[in-house]
Amino acid sequence: MKTVNNQKRNLEDKIMALLKLEHLLSAKEILEKLQGLDQNYNKTSVYRALERLLAKGILCQHHLGEAGLTYELRSDNHEHLQCEVCGKIKAIPHTFSQPASIEGFKISHHHLTYLGICPDCQ
Ligand SMILES: [Zn+2]
Ligand SMILES: [Zn+2]
Ligand SMILES: [Zn+2]
Structure with a gap:
């Protein structure tokens, strides 16, 4: 059981490391990059690890244009520029400071x- 948990944590760490290098990767891209490191990574375990990381609030999902559904680290709180x-x-640093609360909502990110x-394109 302990080994299984370690394997799960290990996979989560690998995914987080990938997303530190590159933001907005799709599940398919994450799977392909992991399999590039080690053929033994399988689709089901990678997709489950993504679900766990989302549930823990470590990852965010984005729907941006044709990129479809992508993931990035929630702690990496930047903004995006998208060419129409x-x-x-493109990721850009914050262009304004985030309020602590809005209309009674405590703002997390x-x-x-x-x-x-x-x-x-101009
Ligand atoms: Zn981003
Ligand atoms: Zn988010
Ligand atoms: Zn462009």
Whole structure:
């Protein structure tokens, strides 16, 4: 049992390490990157690990344009710029400071995407 828990934790750590390097990866991309490291990673265990990390509040899901459903670390609280022409998505530092509460809601983090046209597409 202990070994099983260690394996689960190990997989969660690997996923978090991937998402530290690259934000907004799909489940499929995460699976492919893990299998690039070790063929033994299987789809079911990777998808379950993603569910656990979401439930623990470590990951966030995003739906951004054609990228579909992607994951990133919730602690990595940045904002996004999305090009309406080529679909490119860029992470940017905060453009304003997050209020502690709004209309009685205690604010934990925010998802903000600015849409526009990137320098390459202008
Ligand atoms: Zn991001
Ligand atoms: Zn979130
Ligand atoms: Zn563009």
